Amino acid sequence: MSVASAPRLGRGSAPRSLVNPYPIRYPDSSSRDVMTRRAWWLVALNLLIPGSAQALAGNRRLGRVGLGATLFLWVCLVFIGIVTLASPAVLVGLMTGAWIPEWLSALRGIPLLVAQGLMMAYALLWAILTVDTLRLVRFVKVKPWARLATGVLAVGAMVLSTGGAVYAAGVAGSARESLGAIFTQTGPAIEPVDGYYNILLLGADSGDGRDSMRFDSISVVSVNADSGAVTIFGIPRDMPGFPFAEGPMQDKYPNGHESHTSPTCGWGSGINQLRTEVEVCGDGNALYPDAVENGSEPGIEATKDAAEGILGIQIPYYAFIDMYGFAALIDALGGVDITVSERLPKGGGPAYDGQPAEDWAIGWIEVGEQHMDGDTAQWYARSRYTTNDWDRMTRQRQLQEAILAQFTPANVLTRFQEVAAAGQHLVQTDIPQSMLGYFVELAIKAKEQPITTIELTPLNGIDDRDPDYAYIQELVQQALYPPPPATSEPAG
Template identity: 65%
Template sequence: MSTAAPSRPRTRATVIEQRPLRNPDIGSPQVMTRRGWWLIVLNFLVPGSAQVLAGDRRLGRFGLGATLALWTVLVLVALGAVLMPSQTFAIATGAFIPDFLAWLRWVPLTLVQVAAVGYAVLWIVLTIDTLRLVRLVRTGRLARFAIAVVSIVLLVLSGSGAAWAAQAAGTTRDAFADLFGQSAAVVPPSDGYYNILLLGADSGEGRDSMRYDSISVVSINAETGATTITGIPRDMPHFPFAPGPMQDKYPNGHQGVANATCGWGSGINQLRTEVEVCQDGDALYPDARSAGSTPAVEATKDAAEGILGIQIPYYVFIDMHGFAALVDALGGVDITVEQRLPKGGGPAYSGQPAEDWAIGWIEAGPQHMDGDTAQWYARSRYTTSDFDRMKRQRVLQEAILAQSTPQNVLTRFQDVAAAGTAIVETDLPQGLIAPTLVDLALKAKEQPVTTLELTPEGGIDEYDPDYAYVQQLVQATLHPPAATEDPAS
């Protein structure tokens, strides 16, 4: 009958050998230095693990739980961004919350912001506790300084990431709330399209006579995301209105006014001044301001609907005075300039050469434009026609769309959001932005933008347009005849 060998008594040396992180040989600087580096690395890679292995297990378990929860959320967000980007955006911004609870749409991103700040604070606590566990005075002389510096650097890196996430969440929440109306009703697509009036002008102080320099309509196919931009000449005359107060006032088409206060002529760009300076716009459109619009915008919507023959429920106004900031926030735009263009306010007298008044030039050829150059590219008109300027504005719009990739917007998010809220006004409702328009925008990235300019080159008489023909042209562009299959094939 055999007998079991006597068990080896558990001495302090045995404990040290089996659990060197929790019970190290404090008399060996080499062991303590190795242990210190391990704890610092573990704290950075898996916050909470250093405490579980060598310190307060309760604090460590809490840190590990928070870390695993964070990793789980990040993985789910990453999968959502790849597989369901529009739905993920809708959840993050609260756009999925019904309109009668719209005041709660700030909650999701606020929770993200609070969680990011809380995790950053927890990481700081864990790092300080890890340095306590390292016992720097027991490590090698050089290692004491190195471990402390590396710990601080890693803490700054991790804390900066958490701080950026918290700031991005807050910026997104505030920008979304500032830009898009919470109570505006979502209008279903009209004849298969979401149509948005796009206006551009300067809105600086003292601009009572401000007129829209750029007028176009963006039509987004509700199924495919295919985008068509229709440019309306700002001086288009005697246009009809869609049913409404302006049609009641001008049943036979806009006749305009002829005085210095209200503007000259009957061009569509005169409507802002006419409606808001020389008429009681609030009486004409009493519900405009409560819906996030203005009487001038509503009158221009009615004009654009009358011209194009389509329903246009929404608008986006871009303040060209601050437009350069958005281009700079995107890192500039790439455009091939067809002809040399002057910068500047124009000649002081008729016939003055551009060389005498230009403050600079945009040279022909490929250009990477900053915001200031892009702004002058869109506005320069004294050496070209208004129709040339319309084309350039459309080229610039397409260049900005091309530059607004998810990756670019994400890396420059803070600047883009700040610039956007400063220069953009719109009545687009939050409930339409996500997931609908976000999803369509992702689809549109894969397709070319179609442009339609209502200019003489397109067969439009600039002095006496045939509006019935214009509407036929718009319909043919938005709803091209389906290709018929060859019976012989």
């Protein structure tokens, strides 16, 4: 064949007389069938393997960036999946920076910040790749019906991918902000005490009149470090004459807490009076000079010493729950399901002794199965004027279990930003971020078994006017360390 008869090559096109080895990059643009098939391939490749459309039909440099980013993302997702299945605690530790040394604890938010930045970068990259893919399709050469179909598929895929990446970035950002607001960055991970992690759980209204705030709900959550089994000890807020663990309050009250009859410092000797006594009427910072620096408060530390003295166990951590934020958390979780055993009024209580509840109630919680929003659940936990403190303690524990039941992975993931925002206004704690991995692993184990609740009330043989603290401590030991079941001797 002479040079004159050789097929002429157009710039950017494949030889027409030969089988085209690059139909995606050099298609027969005169054939609508070819261009339509090519359009479907490009859109599908961009959806399944971002960057591959550019590598085959467009800017190869952009394609290499897209393919490299896609490969890196796949590797990260496989790694996260393997670590999650093997040990969720390790994943939480990695993301919260528990591996960062204590002297660099201020940098523990960096992993989540990096994850947030990467997700935003992926969102931008996928948008660029999709727009460029639509350019490569060359819609004017595609069959009319396929123009709309491929365009809708490409745009829909872009919305899902970029929207998912933006949502993931938002989750990472919310997690970083919430962790920084709730948990302390400093503080090393500690070993369990006698096989348990014990946490003082306090509940109160911390909004208006914080100087006179008293803890309306006091309990200690003991989590078995091996099994994750949870035991909750409910301490009545009016428990009198209680002993303190070794410390400044024991030095002040070596024979147990004494009654006060001051309108400023509180009435009676209940444990819920300690915050007012220590912080309002006393020099709490002198009693507990390191409290604030360690993420706590003098009144909380005094209450912790009291709980240790009552139960006879060490309590290294506390968590304070604000009842105003409590309602927001329940709303963020989508409400809770509670079986109500008796009709309860909503409202602040009677204006005078003997005033019927019908006169002051702003609403009622009816008997039966109820799906409660945050406001209703808050009244359910606080109502006591038509019942008593013991009943209220039982309802509070019932509500705690209902909230835990709502903390499923699917529910938290779909509502994460609302839950995280509510958590910032709900919880105050001295648990360090370095401990989160341990507690996540224990929480997973705890969901597989029932919660044991022991209220220190007359229902368990405890005199509310003159408690036998030796008996209480024995009760606690039996609950945490039950004797092994007796084994019968084999017949001789």
